[in-house]
Amino acid sequence: MKRRIDNSSLKTVKLVTILFMIFTAALSGCVDNGQNNTDNRTDDSANESQNTGTEEYIYGVANIENIEILTLESFPVQIHVIAEGYLPDGCTEIDEIKTETEGNTFNINITTKRPKEAICTQAIESFTKTIPLEVRGLSAGNYTVNVNGVNGSFELAVDNTLDETPDAMPPEQ
Template sequence: MKTATNKKFWKYARFSTILFMVFTVVLSGCVDEGQDGNGSENMADNSQGTNGTNNSQETDGEDYVYGTADVENIQILILESFPVQVRVIAEGYLPDGCTEIDKIKTERERNIFNVSINTKRPKDAICTRTIESFTETIPLDVQGLKAGNYTVNVNGVNGSFELAVDNIIQEEFPGPIPPGQQVVTEADNGTNISVENGETFYLRLPENPSTGYHWELNLTQGLNVTLGPDDRPGRYYPPEQPEGIEQPLVGAGGVRIWEIKAVAEGGQQVTAVYKRPSENETAEGGTFTLNVEIA
């Protein structure tokens, strides 16, 4: 009787142990699966966050490497028109497939045109290492220039052209300017003229009082200027009225003309600034300089 009882006890204990072990294995599998799932989910989230940041940087559009284009040769074309038009054709190459032309800037210093062709490429881009050729047509602002020889420099490659005649459209000067007198205009900015002592010349610059801007003229001691009816140097002339229109043109600009007389020999200078009297800043392009040699 006692032996039968012991056998039942051990049989029950062995069954409980096996059941406990199965339960433990199943439970550990669920926990591992959950942990693995959370880990994968976290890794996926982190991966998405990292990729999002990288994509933002790549599409930022500000991370570029800037440089200067390699120009091999230039050709200067003078178009048959008046006023004359001049075009510069620049040919060169770019070092890879990612580099492109960024900006083209043209400046003139007396008789020299300096043209800069700049490039840009994405900083971290992987590009094909193949040379890409380019051709750029660049107009030059030659209206108002006097006859003479001019030099063009495009990224270190030089060329030249000649204006056979003054590239200036002749206009009738308003006001009492005697025939045959020397007239200086905005096209003469930065140039030199020669006059005899006691001789008179005229300076003519565009002015629009409706904007509040006026020319402020300064002369060295060897030059005198007459005052206009507004007690300012020179005299303002409004734009001519079109035929059939009686009302004045509102907002249209005219010109101011100065009569300047040479009174002392030697090198003299005329300078003018286009500005509002209450402000220190000048208008864009609102400076004028003329060197006068009086014999």
């Protein structure tokens, strides 16, 4: 006895088989990284590993387009540097701002970080950062500010110190 398979039954079997393979492939990507882990850790060590970031980053230097140096009207004088720049994509962010002083030069280094495996928007993101400089106690003179290769300068007309000597105090009455 021969069994005849019609065309529509064959198409249905093929369709079910293809859908099953697609469904299986889709679910295979939904496995949690910890499911296949056979470590014999205690609950405390498992909690610690969940709290520490294991994400790797790519570090770089921020692109600075312009700096502006503001002298605040106070005594002692306060100096703020406004740095304007851009980040190359939507995942990159400012990591650290470090200020070092060498003689009459303030070197400011603005670094960035970006998750290594992130998929990001490719739109440039602009930023503005205000960075206060530690100028209390500086002598009068000209000073240079370097922010990632962009330079500016400011001048202190007088020594930036408060004279708090007992002679400067008014006599008690």
